[in-house]
Amino acid sequence: MSGFVSTRGQVGFNDLKIPGAWSRKIGKDLYEVFIGPQHPGSGHMRIIIRIDGDVIVEADPDMGYVHRTMEKLGEGREWIKGIPLYERMAIHDACNVTLPYVRAVEQLLGIEAPLRAKYLRVLLCEINRIAAYLYGFGIFGVFVGHSTMYMWPFGDREVWIELADWLTGARLTHSYPVFGGVRRDVPADFTNQLRKAIRYMRKRLEEYRKIYVDNPVIRARLEDVGVIPKNLAIELGITGPNLRASGVLYDVRYNDPYEVYDELDFEIPVFQEGDALARVWQRVEEIKQSLRILEQVADWLDKHPREPILHDRFWKTAPPLHKKIFETEGRAKLVPLYALLKVPKGKAYARAETARGEITYYVESDGGQKPYRVRIVSASARNAIVFKYILPGHRVMDLPTIYGSIDYFPPEADR
Amino acid sequence: MVPPKPVPKTKPRRGIFHAFKGNLEALMIGVKYFIDPKRFTLIYPKEYNKLREGYRGFIVLIKQKCINCASCARICPAAAMKMIRIPEVDEKTGKQKVKNWPVIDYRRCIFCGYCVDVCPTEALYHVPYHDVVYQNMAEMYLDLESFQKPPEYKAAEEGIPVRYIVDEERGLVKVPYKEGEK
Numbered sequence: 001m002s003g004f005v006s007t008r009g010q011v012g013f014n015d016l017k018i019p020g021a022w023s024r025k026i027g028k029d030l031y032e033v034f035i036g037p038q039h040p041g042s043g044h045m046r047i048i049i050r051i052d053g054d055v056i057v058e059a060d061p062d063m064g065y066v067h068r069t070m071e072k073l074g075e076g077r078e079w080i081k082g083i084p085l086y087e088r089m090a091i092h093d094a095c096n097v098t099l100p101y102v103r104a105v106e107q108l109l110g111i112e113a114p115l116r117a118k119y120l121r122v123l124l125c126e127i128n129r130i131a132a133y134l135y136g137f138g139i140f141g142v143f144v145g146h147s148t149m150y151m152w153p154f155g156d157r158e159v160w161i162e163l164a165d166w167l168t169g170a171r172l173t174h175s176y177p178v179f180g181g182v183r184r185d186v187p188a189d190f191t192n193q194l195r196k197a198i199r200y201m202r203k204r205l206e207e208y209r210k211i212y213v214d215n216p217v218i219r220a221r222l223e224d225v226g227v228i229p230k231n232l233a234i235e236l237g238i239t240g241p242n243l244r245a246s247g248v249l250y251d252v253r254y255n256d257p258y259e260v261y262d263e264l265d266f267e268i269p270v271f272q273e274g275d276a277l278a279r280v281w282q283r284v285e286e287i288k289q290s291l292r293i294l295e296q297v298a299d300w301l302d303k304h305p306r307e308p309i310l311h312d313r314f315w316k317t318a319p320p321l322h323k324k325i326f327e328t329e330g331r332a333k334l335v336p337l338y339a340l341l342k343v344p345k346g347k348a349y350a351r352a353e354t355a356r357g358e359i360t361y362y363v364e365s366d367g368g369q370k371p372y373r374v375r376i377v378s379a380s381a382r383n384a385i386v387f388k389y390i391l392p393g394h395r396v397m398d399l400p401t402i403y404g405s406i407d408y409f410p411p412e413a414d415r
Numbered sequence: 416m417v418p419p420k421p422v423p424k425t426k427p428r429r430g431i432f433h434a435f436k437g438n439l440e441a442l443m444i445g446v447k448y449f450i451d452p453k454r455f456t457l458i459y460p461k462e463y464n465k466l467r468e469g470y471r472g473f474i475v476l477i478k479q480k481c482i483n484c485a486s487c488a489r490i491c492p493a494a495a496m497k498m499i500r501i502p503e504v505d506e507k508t509g510k511q512k513v514k515n516w517p518v519i520d521y522r523r524c525i526f527c528g529y530c531v532d533v534c535p536t537e538a539l540y541h542v543p544y545h546d547v548v549y550q551n552m553a554e555m556y557l558d559l560e561s562f563q564k565p566p567e568y569k570a571a572e573e574g575i576p577v578r579y580i581v582d583e584e585r586g587l588v589k590v591p592y593k594e595g596e597k
Contacts, residue, residue, distance in 0.1 A: 081492035084527045148445075155453070159587050162579055169471035169541070175527045183532060187469065196583045204586070210444050214427065216437040223426075249421045257419075267422040281426050319535065329469070334533045339490035 026050065030057065035399070037065045044410040047387055047403070051396060059391035061384050067414040074374045079105060080338045082374065084175050089378060090412040091172040093132040095124040096354040097412070101374070102177045103258060104350035104363040108343045109179060109313075116301075117181040117309040118259045123297045124167060124176050125259075125352075126290045130201070131160040132355030133283045133290075140280070140404030141212065144221055149212045156204055159197050166190060178334065179341070180311030185330035191298040198291045198298075205284060213280055222277040226390050226402035229274060238383050240357020242406055245282040246274035252353040266292050276405035283407075306330070314338070342369055356380050356407055380413035455579065455589045463546070465576035465592040470543040471528040474519060476562045480538035483515050487530035487539060495523035496530050501559065518562050521555040544568050 026032045029052050036046035046062040070089065074082050086101050087094045099121060106112060113121070134153040141149025161171050166187060168174040176182055212218055228238070233246035243250055251268045253261040269285035271278040308315045310332050322333040345367040351360040357379030366372040386406055391399060430436070457464055466472065488496045498515040505512055517530075517539075531539045547566040549555045576592035 077492065078490075080490065080529070084492045084525055084529075155455070156586055158455075158579075159581055162581065162587060165470070166467055169469050169528060170526065173525065173527070175529070183528075184469070187467075193581045196581045199583050200581070200586050203584075207444055210440040214437050215441045216434045217441075219429070219433075219437070251419075254419050254421065261419065264419065266419050268419055269422055269424045271424050271426065273426055278426055281424070285424060321535070321537065325537070331469070331532070334490070334529065336484070336486040336489075336533055336535065338529075338533065339486060 054395045056391050056394055059387050061387040063384055064414055066411045070415040078369050079341050087173050092135050093128050093355050094174045095128045095176050099177055100350040100352040100361045104348040104361045105179050107348040108346050108365055111180050111311045111313055113181045116307050119297050119300055120182045121177050122259050126293050127160050127164050129355045130287050130290050131157050133287050136407040143400035143404035180314050181309045183332055191302050194298050225276045225398050227275045236385050238386055240379050241282045245271045245279040247272040252351050252358050264293050264296050276401050279405045354379050378412045380409045384413050453585055455587050461574055462577045463570040463574040465578050466543040468597045471526050472542045472545045473566050474539055475565050477538045478563055480536045486533045487517050490529045490533045493523045493525045495520045516559050519557050546570055
């Protein structure tokens with residue numbers, strides 16, 4: 001640690017001994033510190049900062065540590081096998097992340113999911129969104145040293161994971177939407193449990209406000225830290241809650257509604273300040289809106305009787321056994337056609353709003369059983385550039401605050 | 416139906432007594448949960464989570480229903496399900512012939528459940544548990560015999576079953592599992 005304090009030049013190369021960080025002197029009063037990629041506070045990425053004393057002069061986000069060649073892998077697999085693959089980008093946001101892929105392929109096939117399937121997709125998307133925001137809160141909480149805020153959102157996230165588990169059969173990697181519909185209908189009594197969870201979460205958000213968001217200690221650390229001005233936010237092309245917290249109205253659910261988002265009554269909160277605290281408030285408000293959406297979806301599902309949740313193209317060839325299982329268990333069995341699906345030649349483009357922002361898929365088919373090209377631009381990949389422009393001028397102690405408030409998720413960015 | 420609408424918002428203002436009021440509120444809520452904590456930790460070996468019907472756990476084959484169609488092997492995204500050729504004697508004609516049967520490699524399986532959903536005769540099903548222990552990697556590659564038996568569930572032998580339900584006041588609550596619940 002002594003090497004960190006002394007900036008007089010007698011400190012040798014690689015002298016700083018902080019777990020996960022590594023530093024060297026690069027000029028008079030100028031040190032280069034490598035934070036990550038094994039640092040508990042950086043996730044699977046490295047931020048290279050140059051510091052003068054305690055002030056960051058330059059920052060360089062260095063990503064790509066969890067790159068899994070996902071786009072290339074997708075080219076070697078049949079269409080349906082892409083869904084469990086692309087899900088691995090952000091497993092706790094699985095439905096949001098794979099939905100545009102499914103929708104792009106549906107465009108090429110020229111089919112559309114039945115209305116009930118659309119509502120079910122929205123249901124899981126919003127459950128995922130809340131769970132992903134809570135995950136982000138937990139990480140952010142522990143970054144700023146507030147271990148209660150680490151435990152609470154992770155505990156409350158279990159509520160939503162439990163619901164998703166009940167609906168789809170898996171806690172995280174749901175693989176729920178398939179081409180032309182979804183895989184399961186809601187179990188009996190699911191909507192009642194969902195309403196209980198919604199009411200619980202509303203109460204809980206008020207408690208979060210008291211212990212964390214409005215806590216004077218936390219406020220002092222977050223307020224006016226990491227301000228992204230409106231024009232810079234647009235210039236850098238950042239997306240999601242970070243963009244909306246800077247005063248820009250852009251939400252795919254609002255600008256280019258997909259599934260049934262244009263039929264649901266909810267608000268798009270837009271904060272003006274653009275600092276770390278506004279980004280937290282942005283997420284709190286968005287959870288409230290997601291709860292509102294879930295309430296409407298639960299009402300809709302209760303009012304409408306069960307109907308097939310797969311498109312007729314797949315469902316009409318289904319044998320009587322499939323229909324019997326759908327009626328008794330609510331499980332839509334897949335026809336063997338899915339494994340050998342040939343998608344007509346063409347190009348399609350689809351996007352969706354994930355918990356971290358806009359994700360876009362460009363899908364090209366050459367008429368075969370496998371995609372010719374799937375290009376993914378994920379939200380975190382677009383948000384990563386923020387570190388370069390926002391960190392300079394802040395002290396090192398603000399780095400975790402800014403990192404946490406951006407809610408950057410490396411596996412999603414690296415693909 | 417009403418479409419979504421944008422709503423401009425600002426952070427709540429900091430009042431004169433914010434430092435006092437905010438700290439007090441945070442402390443009060445701390446005291447509240449100090450007296451009455453919310454705990455739902457699973458005391459694992461002593462109790463185990465009885466998962467709901469429909470959970471995508473380990474997969475078991477019912478050989479009598481299988482029609483050797485290889486749909487499961489074809490749709491498997493991780494290439495965990497494979498068809499193996501087994502010679503057998505036809506009961507009616509008494510001739511030697513070779514049939515394909517599915518086997519699973521749990522080193523690769525991602526539990527997406529596509530194979531179970533695609534099976535045209537419901538010859539595959541999920542068991543509602545996932546905490547199964549294998550002694551070594553080779554054991555995880557099941558053969559046709561072991562694929563037909565549900566994997567051994569040690570936790571159920573030693574622990575008591577519990578189930579998590581959503582409660583309006585306390586979030587997730589751990590309750591003892593009653594027999595016959597789905």
